[in-house]
Amino acid sequence: MKIQTETAERHTLSILVDNxxxxxxxxxxxxxxxxxxxxxxxxTGVSEDETISRITIVTGGxxxxxxxxxxxxxxxxxxxxxxxxxxxxxxxxxxMALVKVAGTGDNRIEALRLADVYRARVVDSTTQSFVFExxxxxxxxxxxxxxxxxxxxxxxxxxxxxxxxxxxxxS
Amino acid sequence: MxxxxxxxxxxxxxxxxxxxxxIFGYPGGAVLPIYDxxxxxxxxxxxxxxxxxxxxxxxxxxxRATGKPGVVLVTSGPGATNAVTGIADAxxxxxxxxxxxxxxxTTLIGTDAFQEADTxxxxxHCTKHNYLVKDPDxxxxxxxxxxxxxxxxxxxxxxxDVPKDVQVATGVYRKxxxxxxxxxxxxxxxxxxxxxxxxxxxxxxxxxxxYTGGGIINAGPGASQMLCELARITGAPVTSTLMGLGALPAxxxxxxxxxxxxxTFEANMAMNKADLIIAIGARFDxxxxxxxxxxxxxxxxxxxxxxxxSINKIVPVDLGINADAGRAMEDIVKVWKARQxxxxxxxxxxxxxxxxxxxxxxAFPESKDEIMPQAAIRALWEAxxxxxxxxxxxxxxxxxWAAQHFDFEKPNKWLTSGGLGTMGYGLPAAIGAQIxxxxxxxxxxxxxxxxxxxxxxxxxxxxxxxxxKIFVLNNEYMGxxxxxxxxxxxxRYSESYSDSLPDFxxxxxxxxxKGIRIEGQQELEPGIAEMLAYDGPVLVDxxxxxxxxxxxxIPSGAAHTEMILQSDTVSGVMEDExxxxx
Numbered sequence: 001m002k003i004q005t006e007t008a009e010r011h012t013l014s015i016l017v018d019n020x021x022x023x024x025x026x027x028x029x030x031x032x033x034x035x036x037x038x039x040x041x042x043x044t045g046v047s048e049d050e051t052i053s054r055i056t057i058v059t060g061g062x063x064x065x066x067x068x069x070x071x072x073x074x075x076x077x078x079x080x081x082x083x084x085x086x087x088x089x090x091x092x093x094x095x096m097a098l099v100k101v102a103g104t105g106d107n108r109i110e111a112l113r114l115a116d117v118y119r120a121r122v123v124d125s126t127t128q129s130f131v132f133e134x135x136x137x138x139x140x141x142x143x144x145x146x147x148x149x150x151x152x153x154x155x156x157x158x159x160x161x162x163x164x165x166x167x168x169x170x171s
Numbered sequence: 172m173x174x175x176x177x178x179x180x181x182x183x184x185x186x187x188x189x190x191x192x193x194i195f196g197y198p199g200g201a202v203l204p205i206y207d208x209x210x211x212x213x214x215x216x217x218x219x220x221x222x223x224x225x226x227x228x229x230x231x232x233x234x235r236a237t238g239k240p241g242v243v244l245v246t247s248g249p250g251a252t253n254a255v256t257g258i259a260d261a262x263x264x265x266x267x268x269x270x271x272x273x274x275x276x277t278t279l280i281g282t283d284a285f286q287e288a289d290t291x292x293x294x295x296h297c298t299k300h301n302y303l304v305k306d307p308d309x310x311x312x313x314x315x316x317x318x319x320x321x322x323x324x325x326x327x328x329x330x331x332d333v334p335k336d337v338q339v340a341t342g343v344y345r346k347x348x349x350x351x352x353x354x355x356x357x358x359x360x361x362x363x364x365x366x367x368x369x370x371x372x373x374x375x376x377x378x379x380x381x382y383t384g385g386g387i388i389n390a391g392p393g394a395s396q397m398l399c400e401l402a403r404i405t406g407a408p409v410t411s412t413l414m415g416l417g418a419l420p421a422x423x424x425x426x427x428x429x430x431x432x433x434x435t436f437e438a439n440m441a442m443n444k445a446d447l448i449i450a451i452g453a454r455f456d457x458x459x460x461x462x463x464x465x466x467x468x469x470x471x472x473x474x475x476x477x478x479x480x481s482i483n484k485i486v487p488v489d490l491g492i493n494a495d496a497g498r499a500m501e502d503i504v505k506v507w508k509a510r511q512x513x514x515x516x517x518x519x520x521x522x523x524x525x526x527x528x529x530x531x532x533x534a535f536p537e538s539k540d541e542i543m544p545q546a547a548i549r550a551l552w553e554a555x556x557x558x559x560x561x562x563x564x565x566x567x568x569x570x571x572w573a574a575q576h577f578d579f580e581k582p583n584k585w586l587t588s589g590g591l592g593t594m595g596y597g598l599p600a601a602i603g604a605q606i607x608x609x610x611x612x613x614x615x616x617x618x619x620x621x622x623x624x625x626x627x628x629x630x631x632x633x634x635x636x637x638x639x640k641i642f643v644l645n646n647e648y649m650g651x652x653x654x655x656x657x658x659x660x661x662x663r664y665s666e667s668y669s670d671s672l673p674d675f676x677x678x679x680x681x682x683x684x685k686g687i688r689i690e691g692q693q694e695l696e697p698g699i700a701e702m703l704a705y706d707g708p709v710l711v712d713x714x715x716x717x718x719x720x721x722x723x724x725i726p727s728g729a730a731h732t733e734m735i736l737q738s739d740t741v742s743g744v745m746e747d748e749x750x751x752x753x
Binding site for chain 1: 208291292295296299300303320324352353354374478479480482483484661747748
């Protein structure tokens with residue numbers, strides 16, 4: 001007998017929660033307990049008094065699983081609202097990475113040139129290294145990091161996805 | 172400015188404001204200030220259980236039998252971890268419960284202090300919600316909010332972890348008005364458009380079935396009455412999950428019996444052949460559906476549930492109504508009557524159902540010398556049903572036999588661990604039910620293996636002079652495990668024999684109970700009569716046929732139409748796919 005798995009589609013969920021202690025563990029733990037995927041997770045206070053936080057989760061699953069994820073999250077007492085940004089349509093997603101590259105000569109020049117193509121900024125520099133700041137959707141950040149591997153990638157720090165709906169309405 | 176009080180006093184006052192009359196608990200170092208505050212007052216009764224798991228199940232039994240939330244008080248560390256099984260059980264069966272756990276002082280949290288456990292972390296995923304209170308000023312409101320969350324929406328357990336220094340430090344308490352939680356807004360009103368749609372679907376159905384569950388019991392006695400009315404005006408058959416037994420009287424002609432793995436042939440066949448299923452407060456559990464791709468293949472499905480995440484979780488439905496079961500049924504009845512719908516002509520459908528009923532699926536082989544366990548349950552029902560007893564069970568064959576052969580006429584009379592399937596539930600639950608209903612006849616139908624899991628609670632019943640009865644169907648096996656081993660593993664009975672059993676009669680007597688042993692047919696009725704005649708707790712050790720199996724049964728991985736009616740149709744081996752299912 002073999003264990004079977006389902007094919008997944010990627011969804012970005014925006015979750016507004018009461019900023020109470022343990023809320024992140026509560027939500028992340030529910031994902032683990034029910035076998036849902038977390039591709040990326042970010043959290044920070046978003047209201048003026050810091051009592052409400054926005055958690056952005058990128059997850060994957062069949063449409064049926066995504067529906068379950070939303071209603072399982074929404075029924076937790078500290079959760080105000082879950083918005084499936086992928087489902088509602090136009091929205092902006094951003095991911096930021098700090099990418100350290102070391103090298104000299106051609107590699108160094110190539111790294112700078114590529115950074116320019118990707119509109120990555122140099123935020124630290126020595127004679128043998130750069131730290132680039134690159135922002136964009138996850139695919140763009142992925143491909144920039146991939147290219148840097150060839151020119152002396154040392155390490156990466158990354159925020160994960162933050163997202164918000166387009167237009168004047170709150171999402 | 173209100174006067175400042177110690178946290179422990181605030182806690183007790185808040186419990187009183189929440190209407191608490193009884194607490195089930197066990198003291199310890201980290202709750203000494205709360206126990207001292209309880210000592211000083213007379214309005215809350217504390218029931219000292221013998222183990223924290225017992226306290227939690229007793230609170231569940233109290234809640235299930237009275238409709239009020241159960242309250243548990245235990246100490247930190249092992250007190251809290253022992254309660255976890257009961258908390259998880261309450262979550263699975265949607266039992267309203269508030270558990271107060273002591274915690275080491277805030278200054279010691281995280282230092283591996285004596286009797287420290289991360290109670291909030293441990294209970295996070297087996298509670299509806301939980302709180303760690305670090306400020307006595309907030310304690311009172313947290314308690315009130317905990318009761319609000321535990322009892323509204325889909326009910327469930329809420330843990331409030333109170334460090335010892337918060338119990339001692341002073342703060343201010345004000346009784347809050349109606350709780351308005353910022354984020355948690357339980358939905359109970361159905362959408363009128365969906366109700367209209369449901370009425371049209373029911374009126375148009377040729378082969379409808381009501382598939383009801385524990386949500387109807389949780390929605391209060393009014394919801395059970397509403398189900399009876401709905402059944403009456405539509406004329407449709409009704410089946411129920413294990414948790415929903417008693418919502419519709421078993422004596423009703425429209426009652427098909429329980430459905431699912433050990434449900435009746437007629438209930439499962441009706442589900443399979445229906446053209447409309449109306450699921451109310453039930454959650455399409457794997458014990459109910461059998462093989463999913465063969466579950467009720469030709470029906471449209473309406474699902475009424477207060478928990479939105481239950482809708483479309485397992486089985487996709489055509490109409491999901493996210494609302495309280497009682498209110499939704501009330502609205503359906505109103506619209507049905509306003510439109511002056513007549514009962515649909517279900518004659519053909521009932522004729523088919525009568526055909527399935529004719530198989531007499533609950534019949535069992537009779538024996539002259541041995542007591543058949545099913546016969547013991549029937550005899551118990553005969554002797555007690557006029558007293559309208561509260562029945563609790565442990566988990567296993569005896570539980571399923573009780574569900575099949577003990578007929579319930581009213582809600583809140585059947586207390587069993589359905590979702591989690593916790594052996595050891597029945598005795599403490601019976602104690603809790605008896606505390607809530609001092610004059611009721613409360614019987615725990617048990618197995619000789621399960622009863623030993625919380626046997627220490629015999630002492631609790633003795634202490635509070637509770638006339639609880641335990642009726643042990645003793646077959647010297649963990650019967651359901653043995654049955655599966657017979658059906659799935661060619662009868663290799665790995666560790667399922669109940670060896671070195673105690674003498675239950677002597678054990679009962681050691682605790683100050685009356686003990687009765689029933690051996691052989693001729694002793695069955697007199698033994699039960701003796702049990703009922705005794706004014707006090709009685710443990711009956713009823714020795715039954717050792718190898719009886721619980722049928723009918725849908726084997727794991729099979730469809731409703733593939734029921735095993737009797738043991739001669741069983742092969743004794745299973746495919747790996749079936750073995751992997753629980």
